[in-house]
Amino acid sequence: MNALATLGARLAPKPGFRAVPPERRRRRRVQLVWALMVMNVLTFFPDSRLLVPIPSALGRLIAQGSLLLALVLVLTVNRPLRVRPSVFIFLASLLVTEAVISSLRAEFLVGALYRSGRLMVFVLVLWMLTPWWTRRDLLLVRTHLMMLWAVIGTVVAGLLVSPGGALVDDRLTGILWPIPATQVGHYAAVATGLTAVLWMAGLLRREVALVSVLVTIPVLLLTHTRTALIAMLVGGIVAGLSLFTARSRARRTFAIAIGVFSVGALTLGSAVTTWLSRGQDTEQVTALTGRRLVWEAILAQPRTTFETLFGFGLSNKSFTGLPIDSNWLGTYYDVGLLGAAINIAMVLFVFIAAWFTPQGPRRALALFIVAYCVVASFTETGLSEASPYFLELTLAASLVFPRPSREGGS
Structure with a gap:
């Protein structure tokens, strides 16, 4: 008995020890799963300009292995296994099925089946995250924004350490982890938009929002990514209009934006034109930097009925x-008209669901992401x-998912 008492005393919590509540542990693991999913889509490719050289095998192991780790981790947190019925995930599962069918007859069979398998596991993990879609604290949105800040932080760190290596053809790229300028621009634009919408909705402190915008906007401009900038502006306008009548911050933001745009158009018109042209002539801009030639070749390619x-x-x-x-021509090339139809249905479903979602932060965030x-x-x-x-489209789908009338934070 004395031995048991001594053992119990040793195992008892020490004074001042604070146990982590189970709900907080689950929340942290869900955040880690989402972080691993973001890491997985940071596809690694060999780049000799990296500040610290990363072996190709190690880089791919980190990027691709993070998806398997996310699958294992989500199985530990989603116990007993439960999912929410979602039209969006159902459509995504149809896309996976169609991708597997098309890949069975692919010229490069191994590569096509590998990509199909990766998409299958990707959708499976997203499905098992559906129980956390309706949280009041917007856990997945906040986690995604923090991950975007972390990615942009690595890009900024690389720029500060080696400006010459980070700026390739005057476009900012990642040199701690290989991130092309277009992707850096995408992350910066989405981070800026999410920050602005959360601030307009009163869900983000002014100091945090200000620091975020003061970092992400210059990063976006340094990438010279026109698509990301235009998509961010369109998404921001759509999201802002959805909050216009309900939030005074949204109205003030629109007033300030109109003023800044007017002054900028009068004083910085030539600089904006130079930035948008990126040193290209009219013919290059009209040809969409060579994209149009590739698109025309895809449409002209002979196909069987199955293809x-x-x-x-x-x-x-x-x-x-x-x-x-081009997402639509790329989808048509990979998974044909059926795959493109499923993809269109996924986007339309999220947009229509967002349109009929009650006015508020969730609707505004979803509309920003879909428009972007x-x-x-x-x-x-x-x-x-x-x-x-x-x-991110899945993130938008989670925001428009119907929330039970009586549901706590979980």
């Missing part, structure tokens, strides 16, 4: 070695594969 309906299998979104740079993805989809790929765009 028209199901595509050629998941690829790396390139055609004859050139990037496709739609605008960016014309010159960027990703809505039909495991990518930042797919992850």
Whole structure:
């Protein structure tokens, strides 16, 4: 008995020891799962300009292994296994099925099946995160924003340490982790938009929002990414209008934005034109930096009936070695008309659901993300594969998911 008493005394919490509540532990693990999903879409590719060279095998292991780790971790937090029925995830599952069917007849079978398998696991993890879609504290949105800040922080750190290495052709890239300028611009634009909407909705402190915007906007401008800038502005306007009548901050923001735009148009018109042109002539801009030639070649490619309906299998979104740079043509090339129809249905479902969602922060955030993805989809790929765009569209779907009338923070 004395031995048991001594053991009990040793195992008893020490004075001042504060146990972590189970709910907080679950929340942290959910955040870690989402962080791993973001890490997975930071696809690694060899780059000799990295500040600290990362072996190709190690980089790919980190990026791709994070998805398997996310799957294992979400299984530990979602116990007993439960999911919420979601039209969006159902459509995503249909897309996975269609991708597997098309990849079975792909020319590069192993690569296509690998990408299909990755998309399958990606959607499976997202499905198992559905119990946390309706949290009042917007856990997934805040986690995603923090991850965007972390990614942008690595880009800024690389710029401060080695400005010459980070600026490639006068466009800011990541040199601590290989992130192309277009992706840096995407992360900066989404972070700016989410920050602005959360602040207008009164869910983010002014100091935090100000610091975020003062960092992300210069990063976006340094990338010279026109698509991200235009998509952010369109998404911001749509989200702001949804809050216009309910939030005085939204009205003040619109008034300030109109004033800044008017002054900028009068005083900085030539600088804006130079930034938008990126040193390209009229012919290059009209040809969308060579994209139009690739798009025309895809549409002119001979296809069988099966290839028209199901595509050629998941690829790396390139055609004859050139990037496709269009979500809709890339989807048509990979998974055919059926896959493109499913992809359109996913976007339309989220947009319509957001339109009929009651006015408030969730609706504004969802409208920003959907509007951003739609605008960016014309010159960027990703809505039909495991990518930042797919992850963010899922985030929008979580925001418009019907919330039970009686539900706590979980």
